[in-house]
Structure formats: structure tokens, C-alpha cells
Amino acid sequence: MNISYYTAVSAMNAFQQDLDVTANNMANVGTNGYKSMRSDFNDLLYTQMDMRPEAQVGHGVKNNGPGTTFQQGIFRKTGRALDFAVSGKAFFAIQTSEDEEEPAYTRDGAFQISSTEDGNYLTTSDGSYVLDWDGEPIELEYKAAEDGRGDDTGELDLDSIADRIGLFVCENPEGLIHAGSNLFRTGEASGEWMSIEDLDEDQEKSSVMTRTLEMSNADMSTEMVNLMQTQRAFQLNSRIVSTADQMEEMINNLR
Incomplete structure (x- = not known):
């Protein structure tokens, strides 16, 4: 032939x-x-x-x-309190299961509230925990009573969530591995992860946008x-x- x-x-x-x-x-x-x-x-x-x-x-x-x-997608205002978007190159950290040693990462900020016996937590649509700056699940707190008596009014405080959501960047995003469910995992060539709070002043910073979602690029x-x-x-x-x-x-x- x-x-x-x-x-x-x-x-x-x-x-x-x-x-x-x-x-x-x-x-x-x-x-x-x-x-x-x-x-x-x-x-x-x-x-x-x-x-x-x-x-x-x-x-x-x-x-x-x-x-x-990894080009930035366009932003769409939704008006929903649990919708978040990342402006910049950072990712949200997600704990997919307790057995996983390292978290997964995503740019999808359409989050939900998961009510458990231990409290109410911020999660993804499939129930995986969204992590804060310290790599811990974000437990939602109740608003303080307007008259100052007690801390529980029966209404969750959603206004302060954005400040608690952790944002993380890796050295080489091109080395990330697709894990399905809109998640990425650390690859051999992706390098180490770090919080954007640990970046130098001359490095590009990312921020969380509220009531907004990043669309597909x-x-x-x-x-x-x-x-x-x-x-x-x-x-x-x-x-x-x-x-x-x-x-x-x-x-x-x-x-």
C-alpha cells in the first residue's frame, strides 16, 4: 500500500x-x-x-x-444573590468529597444552599462545598435581629458571602486537567496553587462579582x-x- x-x-x-x-x-x-x-x-x-x-x-x-x-467569558447580570463570577484569572475552590486530598477548581459560580444537620453551607449545584480563603467549607450565618435581641432572625445573611469565598490561582492554567462537571484538577504541569491574598502587589489580582455569572467563552x-x-x-x-x-x-x- x-x-x-x-x-x-x-x-x-x-x-x-x-x-x-x-x-x-x-x-x-x-x-x-x-x-x-x-x-x-x-x-x-x-x-x-x-x-x-x-x-x-x-x-x-x-x-x-x-x-x-482560558480567555475571560462575558458577564451576565442575573440579580440572584447566590450567583458569583470571577473577574480575572482565579478560580473558586470546591471540595468534591471528604476523601479528596486536594480540592477541585471551577469558574462556575452558580451556587446553592445546602442544609445539613451541622448547618447551612454554600455548595455547587451537585452539593459539593465551596471553600473559603483557608480551604474550609463556607457556613452561612443568620442575620442579626433589627432590634438587637438575639442573632437569629430566620433569614440567612447572603450579603457577606462574596467576601468569604476564596479565590485561588495556579502557576500554569494550561496544565490543568478537566474533571467533568465544569471542574478542573491539578495536573503535573499546572504548578502550585495559592490564594490571591498571597500574591505580590505587582501581580494581577482577581475579584468576585456578585449577582453575576461568567458565560462560556x-x-x-x-x-x-x-x-x-x-x-x-x-x-x-x-x-x-x-x-x-x-x-x-x-x-x-x-x-
Whole structure:
């Protein structure tokens, strides 16, 4: 079988993976805090041609896997007291389970209130605890009575939550690992995490925006263009496979 067949097959495999990435981005256009992904391609080994040793021919392409684009998404005012957004590069810290040694991180600030026997806590939509600056779950307190008698009026104090939510940054966000449920986990290349309170004065600071959500940074028009380019490239390479197969059949018939 000639080289063109295997070269085109490698391209079909690479563009199939690229199509999966584009489809995932389009599916998450409405996901709060979603960070779009992109494909990275590399050419494969080159060898010398038999008839012209000084000339080289390539052997196709490979998809190195998707990378993540951490560009800031647009903000949408919701008016909901438990909706928060991060302005900057920081993340919310989430305790997914008591068995996990390290927290997960997210940009999705659509939080809920979870009522337990130990009290009321700020959680994600699936019940995972949102952590404060010290890495502890945030317990919600009750407002003080207006007449000054007692601390429990039966109404939770939601106005002070934003000041208690911890914001954390890592050295290399590109090294974070997608964990599903709009969460990221620490990867080998992501580096150490630190609170934004520990950053130097000359480093970029992040802040919490209240009654606001960060939307997905996936752009539908861009993804549609990527979809058409990927589809066209896949079709062209599939035609090369068919042509190479036909040529091989002709050669076999000549023998």
C-alpha cells in the first residue's frame, strides 16, 4: 500500500478528534464558566524518496490532543444573590468529597444552599462545598435581629458571602486537567496553587462579582467555521484514501 493511503488515514483520524473537540465546545456554549478547547496538530516523520534522495516526503499528521483556552467569558447580570463570577484569572475552590486530598477548581459560580444537620453551607449545584480563603467549607450565618435581641432572625445573611469565598490561582492554567462537571484538577504541569491574598502587589489580582455569572467563552460562529473546515478536510482526505485504493487495485491488475 502506498504512503498516500496511510498519510490520508492519519489525517482522517486527526480531524475526527478535532471534530469531537468542536462538538464539545458547541455543546457547552450555554455552560457557565466553560473554557473552550482547541486541537493542536503536528506533522509526522519525514523520509527520503527513493528516486531523489535529497527530497523528503511526509507521513501525515497527528492530533496532540486538546488544549484549553482560558480567555475571560462575558458577564451576565442575573440579580440572584447566590450567583458569583470571577473577574480575572482565579478560580473558586470546591471540595468534591471528604476523601479528596486536594480540592477541585471551577469558574462556575452558580451556587446553592445546602442544609445539613451541622448547618447551612454554600455548595455547587451537585452539593459539593465551596471553600473559603483557608480551604474550609463556607457556613452561612443568620442575620442579626433589627432590634438587637438575639442573632437569629430566620433569614440567612447572603450579603457577606462574596467576601468569604476564596479565590485561588495556579502557576500554569494550561496544565490543568478537566474533571467533568465544569471542574478542573491539578495536573503535573499546572504548578502550585495559592490564594490571591498571597500574591505580590505587582501581580494581577482577581475579584468576585456578585449577582453575576461568567458565560462560556466558546463562540458559536467560530465553532461553526471550525466545523466546516474540519468537515471539508476530512472529506478531502477520505477521497485520497479512495483514490489510493483504486490506484493500488490498478497496479495489482497489471501484474
